[in-house]
Amino acid sequence: MGDINCVRTTEERISSDPPNLPALEAFNDAIANSDLHDLKTNGCYFTWTNKQEHGDRKWMRLDRVLVNSVWLTSFPDSFAEALTAGISDHSPLIVSLPSPVQKAPYSFKFLNCWSQDKLFLPLVHKEWAFPVHGCAMYKLMKHLHRLKNPLRQLHKDSYSGISDRVKKLQQRLHHCQLQLQQDPTNSHYITEEESACNDYCQIRNVELNIAYQGAKDLDIKMGDASTSYFFSKIAARRNYSNITKVLDLHGNLCTEAKDISDAFIDYYTSLLGFEEKVTDFDTQIMLNGHSLSGAESCNLLAPITPQEVKAALFSIDSNKSPGPDGYSAGFFKAAWEEIKDSFTSDVMDFFITGKLLKENYKFEGLGNATYEFLERDIRILVQAKSSQNIATLHSSNLICSAKQKSQGMEALSPSLRFHNLIVLKIPRHKHGI
Incomplete structure (x- = not known):
């Protein structure tokens, strides 16, 4: 969190100087390799300005909050707010950790x-x-309506807790391979390793399929990234799609979940x-x-x-x-x-x-x-x-x-x-x- 001194896209700057594209690309690569994501940020878009005269004024988004997938899982509703700069050339950043909102049951x-x-x-x-x-x-x-309960039961019996099952099977495979290291010619250990490897690959492919369907990152082909990448994409997208505040039809700022919901209903009711x-x-x-x-x-x-x-x-x-x-x-x-x-x-x-x-x-x-x-x-x-x-x-x-x-x-x-x-x-x- 703070002044990174580099932008991620050309849209994050207003300047007559040409952008440093190699630095921009290197910065994005570093973020991706570190499993970091921009925390949802409200308020001022540009967080730095040189405060020069009109013709020489520059604007950039240099200050940001980067979080990893562990943060997004632990604080899915967290967000940052970039305040106005005041007498400084940088905008202060405030990170908020709102109380967990009771989510509606998954449909x-x-x-x-x-x-x-x-x-x-x-x-x-x-x-x-x-x-x-x-x-x-x-x-x-x-x-279609009647088929939902049998499919829910199928998921409960065979696919619930998929990530925990992947970890257990990975540990089993690891244990089998350690045994083989002690006795490489043991036919029983060889059979056990083959079985453990097949079970692990099968359940891991299922986990990857679920994560891929949820992430919807169509630029990434199956097998090009790990499940942790897809799950981090899901967490980042959910965080980014959170609506933390909105103005209602009367210009009042709504920050509570119920007030935000009512504001949207009133707005679209007035339209439709x-x-x-x-x-x-x-x-x-x-x-x-x-x-x-x-x-x-x-x-x-x-x-x-x-x-x-x-x-x-x-x-x-x-x-x-x-x-x-x-x-x-x-x-x-x-x-x-x-x-x-x-x-x-x-x-x-x-x-x-x-x-x-x-x-x-x-x-x-x-x-x-x-x-x-x-x-x-x-x-x-x-x-x-x-x-x-x-x-x-x-x-x-x-x-x-x-x-x-x-x-x-x-x-x-x-x-x-x-x-x-x-x-x-x-x-x-x-x-x-």
Whole structure:
């Protein structure tokens, strides 16, 4: 913590002098090699100035707080604040260690490593064999909801405490190898070492897979970094994403967790909670632009095919963030042979009827707020870069917008998450704000 006398990026300086790129690169390498991360910092962005006249004034972010992964694990809600410099040329830094905030229970999230378990497909098959009556969309949603508890139990039985298990297996491997050093030709010790090595590699790969999925550092390929790197990335990202204070609609500074939450709800309610008349577009202007040919128009109206549904789904990276129900694209791809008929029927039924479920559905991890799936008119807008590829875009590049039928924003079904569009209804306060 203090004056490092070097910036990390060119954006951290305002100066007419050219940046020292070798020093910048060396500084970033030293931080990475030391497993250090910038602590989340509020307040002044630039922490040093030479206080010269306007034309010669320089600004740089030289003062910072660097912490390691142990700190981030021990004090996940900690943050720094850079105050105004006053008569000094450097901004004072204050590190705060707020009282731990009671976190909401972790919501369900599908881990890709589950799909490699020998029990995964039998669990999916058993659930999909369970009779559910209703439309295609309801049946898919019901199956996904019922499958969560078996998957949670699978995680508890085989994947809980994964880091501790890795350490124990590493110690076992170490012990076996020490025994071999004492008796290198002992066949029993050789067999034990081979077994211990296989068990360790298998469980360590699972740990790395979980860490990689959580870190989402797509610039790093599997195997290029240790699990400690990925877990430190997760801790750093969680610290950086913490919101420690915010101004509400009335300009009041909110620092308590509940006040911050209420400020966000009030803000987005004021944005999304009211209908607003919009100006109709000029059809004459539209006609003066490029128009689709008859064949192109027919392509836009062509029925969605099962092959297009599968192609759209499988084009999504398995490590992408899941939808509100916790299921990522990795689940649907891994269980495709078991669920393909149900999933495809759901999507195609939507494009045929243009309607979603009228169901109450509580998203896990969002408290007791209830979100409604309301029947609505759906407008499908297709964006194409050129007329040549219009015929192939009506499944993979869909943007769905819903006509409001009630106050507030409505919610699109989680079964449409592969279109990367989820809109949540924000309940209106009783006083109408």
